[in-house]
Amino acid sequence: MDGFQRRKEQKKQNILEAALQLFMDFGVQKVAISDIAKKANVSQVTIYNYFESKHNLVNEVFLYYVNKASSQFEQVIHSDIPFPEKIKTLIFNKKEVASSINEEFYQYLMMEFSTEGNYIEKIYAEKAVPYLQLLLKEGKEQGYINKELSEEAMLFYIYMLKDYIQREEVYQKILPLTEDITNIFFYGIMGKERE
Amino acid sequence: MDGFQRRKEQKKQNILEAALQLFMDFGVQKVAISDIAKKANVSQVTIYNYFESKHNLVNEVFLYYVNKASSQFEQVIHSDIPFPEKIKTLIFNKKEVASSINEEFYQYLMMEFSTEGNYIEKIYAEKAVPYLQLLLKEGKEQGYINKELSEEAMLFYIYMLKDYIQREEVYQKILPLTEDITNIFFYGIMGKERE
Amino acid sequence: MDGFQRRKEQKKQNILEAALQLFMDFGVQKVAISDIAKKANVSQVTIYNYFESKHNLVNEVFLYYVNKASSQFEQVIHSDIPFPEKIKTLIFNKKEVASSINEEFYQYLMMEFSTEGNYIEKIYAEKAVPYLQLLLKEGKEQGYINKELSEEAMLFYIYMLKDYIQREEVYQKILPLTEDITNIFFYGIMGKERE
Amino acid sequence: MDGFQRRKEQKKQNILEAALQLFMDFGVQKVAISDIAKKANVSQVTIYNYFESKHNLVNEVFLYYVNKASSQFEQVIHSDIPFPEKIKTLIFNKKEVASSINEEFYQYLMMEFSTEGNYIEKIYAEKAVPYLQLLLKEGKEQGYINKELSEEAMLFYIYMLKDYIQREEVYQKILPLTEDITNIFFYGIMGKERE
DNA sequence: AATGAATGAGGGTTCATTCAT
DNA sequence: GATGAATGAACCCTCATTCAT
Numbered sequence: 106m107d108g109f110q111r112r113k114e115q116k117k118q119n120i121l122e123a124a125l126q127l128f129m130d131f132g133v134q135k136v137a138i139s140d141i142a143k144k145a146n147v148s149q150v151t152i153y154n155y156f157e158s159k160h161n162l163v164n165e166v167f168l169y170y171v172n173k174a175s176s177q178f179e180q181v182i183h184s185d186i187p188f189p190e191k192i193k194t195l196i197f198n199k200k201e202v203a204s205s206i207n208e209e210f211y212q213y214l215m216m217e218f219s220t221e222g223n224y225i226e227k228i229y230a231e232k233a234v235p236y237l238q239l240l241l242k243e244g245k246e247q248g249y250i251n252k253e254l255s256e257e258a259m260l261f262y263i264y265m266l267k268d269y270i271q272r273e274e275v276y277q278k279i280l281p282l283t284e285d286i287t288n289i290f291f292y293g294i295m296g297k298e299r300e
Numbered sequence: 301m302d303g304f305q306r307r308k309e310q311k312k313q314n315i316l317e318a319a320l321q322l323f324m325d326f327g328v329q330k331v332a333i334s335d336i337a338k339k340a341n342v343s344q345v346t347i348y349n350y351f352e353s354k355h356n357l358v359n360e361v362f363l364y365y366v367n368k369a370s371s372q373f374e375q376v377i378h379s380d381i382p383f384p385e386k387i388k389t390l391i392f393n394k395k396e397v398a399s400s401i402n403e404e405f406y407q408y409l410m411m412e413f414s415t416e417g418n419y420i421e422k423i424y425a426e427k428a429v430p431y432l433q434l435l436l437k438e439g440k441e442q443g444y445i446n447k448e449l450s451e452e453a454m455l456f457y458i459y460m461l462k463d464y465i466q467r468e469e470v471y472q473k474i475l476p477l478t479e480d481i482t483n484i485f486f487y488g489i490m491g492k493e494r495e
Numbered sequence: 496m497d498g499f500q501r502r503k504e505q506k507k508q509n510i511l512e513a514a515l516q517l518f519m520d521f522g523v524q525k526v527a528i529s530d531i532a533k534k535a536n537v538s539q540v541t542i543y544n545y546f547e548s549k550h551n552l553v554n555e556v557f558l559y560y561v562n563k564a565s566s567q568f569e570q571v572i573h574s575d576i577p578f579p580e581k582i583k584t585l586i587f588n589k590k591e592v593a594s595s596i597n598e599e600f601y602q603y604l605m606m607e608f609s610t611e612g613n614y615i616e617k618i619y620a621e622k623a624v625p626y627l628q629l630l631l632k633e634g635k636e637q638g639y640i641n642k643e644l645s646e647e648a649m650l651f652y653i654y655m656l657k658d659y660i661q662r663e664e665v666y667q668k669i670l671p672l673t674e675d676i677t678n679i680f681f682y683g684i685m686g687k688e689r690e
Numbered sequence: 691m692d693g694f695q696r697r698k699e700q701k702k703q704n705i706l707e708a709a710l711q712l713f714m715d716f717g718v719q720k721v722a723i724s725d726i727a728k729k730a731n732v733s734q735v736t737i738y739n740y741f742e743s744k745h746n747l748v749n750e751v752f753l754y755y756v757n758k759a760s761s762q763f764e765q766v767i768h769s770d771i772p773f774p775e776k777i778k779t780l781i782f783n784k785k786e787v788a789s790s791i792n793e794e795f796y797q798y799l800m801m802e803f804s805t806e807g808n809y810i811e812k813i814y815a816e817k818a819v820p821y822l823q824l825l826l827k828e829g830k831e832q833g834y835i836n837k838e839l840s841e842e843a844m845l846f847y848i849y850m851l852k853d854y855i856q857r858e859e860v861y862q863k864i865l866p867l868t869e870d871i872t873n874i875f876f877y878g879i880m881g882k883e884r885e
Numbered sequence: 886a887a888t889g890a891a892t893g894a895g896g897g898t899t900c901a902t903t904c905a906t
Numbered sequence: 907g908a909t910g911a912a913t914g915a916a917c918c919c920t921c922a923t924t925c926a927t
Binding site: 128131132134136144209212213216227231241243249250251252253254255257258261265266268269278285286288289290291293294295296 | 326327334402407411439444446447449452463473480481483484485486487488489491
């Protein structure tokens with residue numbers, strides 16, 4: 106890639122990053138192209154040159170986001186901290202860009218791309234599921250996971266926790282409950298200390 | 301209330317119901333007042349006569365919704381089915397309007413009314429929390445709940461499950477997993493097969 | 496006129512008075528029928544029952560105003576204070592409802608009724624001009640007025656002064672200049688002390 | 691300024707000119723942005739791009755007007771026709787844009803910008819008063835003006851005449867009276883033919 | 886006669902997108 | 907390739923006026 110190409114790529118990235126931040130903070134619909142242009146220090150038309158339409162931009166921002174997130178995801182899963190720690194990290198580590206996405210953003214994608222054959226679903230399946238499966242396998246081998254539970258149910262559970270806790274309004278209130286929530290996840294509301 | 305008043309109330313309710321459905325399906329921002337007017341068979345101005353502004357309408361739709369939801373909520377909790385059934389019903393009964401709310405809707409409210417002192421929070425605290433506490437008390441008395449877990453953590457858990465599962469895109473996929481998810485809720489991912 | 500009629504007339508007057516005040520303060524176009532209804536404590540429809548349209552209401556308010564004003568006008572002219580005092584009173588007495596009218600109001604009338612053959616003109620001619628002529632006659636007889644000046648020119652002059660000074664923004668600043676302005680009126684800018 | 695800039699300025703001027711004419715003819719409130727757009731052959735949005743809001747547009751039209759007017763004003767005052775001619779020209783020359791302003795327009799400005807510290811007043815003081823003072827000085831030196839009259843009173847007088855006569859409805863009727871009105875201005879209603 | 890309820894038409898403003906340089 | 911300028915469509919809201927009781 107020559108210097109020219111690189112500068113071009115840089116500009117594209119600037120736009121994606123600006124859009125991502127704004128979408129996250131204000132939702133897709135409240136953000137105008139002109140807002141993104143201002144934040145990225147380019148003209149509106151440049152955005153159109155790169156992305157053709159808002160529809161398309163939203164899509165590419167989403168892809169950009171998933172990629173960014175999944176590499177962090179991968180890191181945690183391949184690290185050598187114990188299984189329960191991995192779970193806790195995944196669920197509660199908001200600081201790192203999470204593989205979970207702002208809800209309005211998500212809904213917007215679902216509606217806008219719904220004609221295109223559960224597109225997001227596919228992305229998720231490709232980018233997140235395989236890693237989660239690795240994780241679950243590890244959990245089972247180490248005896249942390251009831252082997253009779255279906256994989257789907259657990260995937261759902263982890264995903265839900267992760268996604269829900271990402272929400273700005275939820276996260277702050279939930280932090281002091283980290284231990285309890287982790288406990289419920291592992292042992293249920295009945296608790297482990299029955300014997 | 302005379303027939304005159306009743307017809308007026310009826311019309312107001314029509315508008316609220318139309319708005320609620322549209323907000324749920326498409327999100328607040330994508331729905332124009334004219335859409336609601338069409339669906340409720342009234343003129344746009346009538347909506348303004350009743351609700352003064354879109355901002356205000358959103359607020360009243362929210363209240364309407366919370367009330368509708370909380371009475372169903374209450375019914376389940378005061379019914380005399382066993383505790384685990386109540387939990388399952390609460391979490392999976394989407395057909396009945398749930399006390400959970402469409403996320404874009406929720407976010408919109410949070411942003412628009414944020415100046416007004418965590419307004420939604422207050423409504424929820426008043427309308428939902430007391431009933432959930434009753435439920436948890438019952439669960440503890442019947443030995444279903446680990447007494448060492450904080451009430452907040454369990455409230456959060458139930459709430460999250462309920463809210464998350466309500467989502468259209470989630471609900472369908474999750475139905476076959478009902479048993480497993482209930483199990484995880486009660487016994488955690490480690491499972492119950494200890495004794 | 497029976498009590499019924501009287502009550503009806505009273506209501507009509509309330510509406511006219513409310514409308515007049517609002518038109519004077521905010522201009523015709525900024526005042527909505529609903530504002531007038533509120534101020535007069537009647538329903539909007541009542542206004543329509545009495546006046547048929549806003550156009551018409553404006554007209555009747557104008558007539559109401561001219562009548563009110565011209566009787567005060569008449570009083571001054573028939574009083575037995577000396578001629579120069581009459582002039583001064585006419586020109587500077589803002590407190591009493593003047594025969595001069597708020598400008599936006601005036602312009603509105605001019606435009607709206609322009610098709611109807613210089614309607615306002617006619618009203619003025621009927622209500623104001625005859626009295627002013629009386630006044631000028633008195634002035635001439637007492638030697639205050641150059642007999643070679645046309646009546647029209649003097650009518651115009653008095654009218655202009657009166658009208659212009661009525662304006663809220665002008666009146667306050669002009670008060671300290673009362674003497675000088677009266678002097679200019681009588682003796683011109685060259686002043687009288689040449690001989 | 692390159693051709694690009696010039697065309698932009700040209701367009702801005704077109705809008706200002708169109709707005710000015712419409713405001714003068716119909717008043718600010720009766721004129722819709724779409725009317726101005728049509729007259730100036732641009733889209734509504736272009737007007738918003740240049741002026742941001744109607745409020746703002748009104749303001750800029752006013753400034754545009756004052757500037758245009760004051761340069762003509764200046765010309766008359768610096769020309770070398772005799773003093774009485776200058777007065778007559780100033781007062782009766784409607785064809786040239788006068789430094790006087792349509793009244794509804796004026797009132798609108800007064801109300802809308804009243805919070806901003808008698809804004810219009812200030813503009814007038816800067817643009818018109820100095821020239822009038824020059825004129826009065828000339829008049830006094832040439833013996834046309836009674837030196838005992840306050841400057842303010844005379845400023846007021848000239849201003850009033852100028853402003854009032856500008857009005858469309860007034861101007862036509864007043865033309866045949868030009869001589870008489872000028873006479874009254876110089877010699878008062880008592881007339882000069884004493885000596 | 887009087888009113889609460891309802892409305893069509895229109896106004897200011899914003900936004901995604903295209904044009905022209 | 908990049909941009910400033912321009913726009914059609916749509917949205918929220920207001921108002922004079924009419925309907926129905």
